[in-house]
Structures are given as C-alpha cells and as structure tokens.
Amino acid sequence: MTTIAFDADDTLWHNERFFKLTQERFAELLAPHMDGNALMARLLEAERRNIGHYGFGIKGFVLSMIETALEVTDNKVPGSVIAELIAAGQDMLQHPVDLLPHAVDALRAAQAVGPVLLITKGDLLDQERKVAQSGLGEMFSDVQIVSAKIQATYTRIFDAYDGAARGMMIGNSLASDVRPMLEAGGWGVHVPHDLLWDMEHADTPDTHPRFLEIADLGELPDLLSKHR
Template sequence: MSTDRKLTTVGFDADDTLWHNERFFRLTQDRFAELLTDHADPDHLAERLLEAERRNIGHYGYGVKGFVLSMIETAIEVTKDRVPASVIRELIEAGQDMLAHPIELLPHAQETVRAVAETHRVLLITKGDLLDQERKLAQSGLGDLFDGVEIVSEKTPASYAAIFARHGHGAEQAMMVGNSMRSDVVPAIKAGGWGVYVPHGLTWEIEHAEAPAQDPRFHELQHLGTLPALVERLS
C-alpha cells in the first residue's frame, strides 16, 4: 500500500457502530429499576448507577461485568445493605444473558467494512471486556475483513498513535470511525488523524463530549453507508 496516499488506514469502533450494544444495557437497566422500585425512584436510581459506573471504570474497565458489579453496588447502597439475595441473583443472571446475547449488525455495517477493506487497511479498535469483545467479533462474521484487532482498556490520543503506528503509516494517514465523540472522534483527531462520527440513537452518558466541529479532520455522517465515499474523497 503506497504511503503517498493521504489516508491509508481506517479504524472502526465495534459496539453501536457495527453492531447493537447499548440497547441491551438499557433493557437491563429498566429491569434493575423494576427490581428496586420499592427503594428508589427510577431517575434517582439511574443517577446513582451512573455515579457508580464512573467510579468503577478504573477498577473494572468497560463492559457488562463492570456494569453488573455497579448495579449490585448501587442496589446495596440504596437499600442500606438490605437488598435481597434474590435481587442480586437476578442482576447476575441478567448480566449472563447480556454476555450470551446474539450479535445483530447495524445497517450498512457489513457492506461498508467490506468496501473499505478492498482499498485500505482496516482495523477494529474497541474497548471493553476481552472475552466478550472477542465473542461478539467472532459472531459478527466480520472478523476476516480486518487487518488487525485492538481491544484496549481506554481510547486515548496515545493509544491511537501507537495503534496506527503499529498497523499503518501513523495517525496522520489514519481515520477512526465510531459513535462515541469522547472515545472514537476527539482522541483520534488529537492524535493527528481523522475522526468520523456516526451517530447512534442510544449513547451511554459517559461517552458524550463536545464535537470538534471546527477541526478540518472532523466529519459527521448520517449513517455508515456513506463512509466509503468519504474514504475515497480523502485518499
């Protein structure tokens, strides 16, 4: 692949960029609220859970396991240590169901990755639980299309710079595509690459950030199906 091209490498986020993910967290959170309806107002409970998730990212990382532990911690807190064991059991079972849920690709995911892979190096760059992300990738049917897979604990400018140097010609000739402004777009641009935002109807509050709208390397797409045309224009 010629290094004379402006864009040689395209990284894709996984959850809620290529396949559904957040909606399963929301459904489980609704069940969590039902289980604790006698102990906390749903809105207050959601705030307490979000606080616990923020606290626990450094301990548990991202993904279902940290989410379940944060729900259990919140349940203990709002019930003042009186949460029934049956509720904890249901929360654990809900997490196990999430970890076994079949993958459902988002519209345009397969054809877009396939099209970009014909002309560029393509990477999957995701964060979360290693085993769960590997499971989802295997079930997605997209695994053979990627030239590299990186499952990281956090997406930062430094991690993008290292990944794009390892798998490509550096961040300056790379693009990151995803639904999280905080994790996929902003740090990729800070690393020197392009950041492409593909909105998803459901986005975890922790992943929100202000769009770098004035940066020439920022692009926002209506849906993933328009990515190949952008890649061709920038290459």
C-alpha cells in the same frame, strides 16, 4: 489516508440497547427503594468510580448495579434481586450479535483503501466473542481490544502502520472514537447512534479540519472516495 479503523459496539453492531433494557429491569427491581431517575444517577456514579477497577463492559456494569442496590437499600437488598441482576448480566453476555445496517459494505469500502482495523474497549472475552459471532473477523487486518481509547492509544496503534496522520477512526462516540483520534493527528468520523452511554457524551469538534460526520455507515463509501 492509508489505514482505516472502526469502533465495534453501536458502530458495527448493536450494544447499548441491551444495557438500557437491563437498566429498566434494574429500576423496576429497586423501585420500592428509590425513584428511577435518582437510581440511574446513583448507578452512573458507581460506574464512574469503578471504571478504574473493572474497566468497561458488562461485568463491571453488573457489579456496579449490585453495589448501587446495596447502597440504596442500606445493604438490605434481597438475595433474589442480586440473583436476578447476575442472571441479567449473563443474558447480556450470551446475546446474539446483531449487525447495524451497511456494516459489511462499509468494511468492504474501507478494505479498498488499505488495512482495516477494529479498535474497541470492553471486557476481553466478551469482545472476542462478539467479533467471532459477528462474522466480520476476517475483514480486519488487526483487532485491538484496549482498556481505554485515548490519544496515546490511537498513536500507538496507528504507528504500526503509516501513523495516525494517515489514518481514520470511525465510531459512534465523540468522546472515545473521534476526539482522541483528532488529537492524535488523524481523521475522526462520527456515525451517531440513537443510544449512547452517558459517559460517552462530548462536545462536537465542528471546527476541526479533520472532523467528519455521516448519518450511517451507508454513507461511508462516498466519504472515502472523496477523502482518498
């Protein structure tokens, strides 16, 4: 193994909790029109429809909330509610980056192996902001902000180094970080996070010989020492 890549959101720093807080406020604002569980289901449907149009990230999330609000109120949602949803999105885009425990030590351990990459999806400007504010930017040999994390993505990125077969991807999402990397022939390391977007759920590839799981990034140095 010569090249190690990390996911960003909810792997190196917190992200999903800000979406959850905004969803709770969204449910409060639309409570007169629809039950919270049903509303969240409608919002998820909108997000699925809109991924191809807006991609991943806060801006697409806000537009999906506005679309859902219009749908469930028959286009009668008050302008004040729309304004609050937009303000909530702006707050999310300005929120300080809060690193997860052991992130720096994990990156240092990876640097001892070889090139360290950051592979993340989402809104370009927002992801660039978070990388800059995290203070971690100089620890990466390469930062890739991609539209989708699929097998072809990992094959392309790792081919610029020693190939996916000699690479490892570390992240909190089985669907985006682990399974596509395994399909590309590399190692996939799952680092579970308490919060996970519904669209990131996937079956655990327990029987795959290159699948690994750690409780948190604090366990990564030992894992790397065993699989070099």
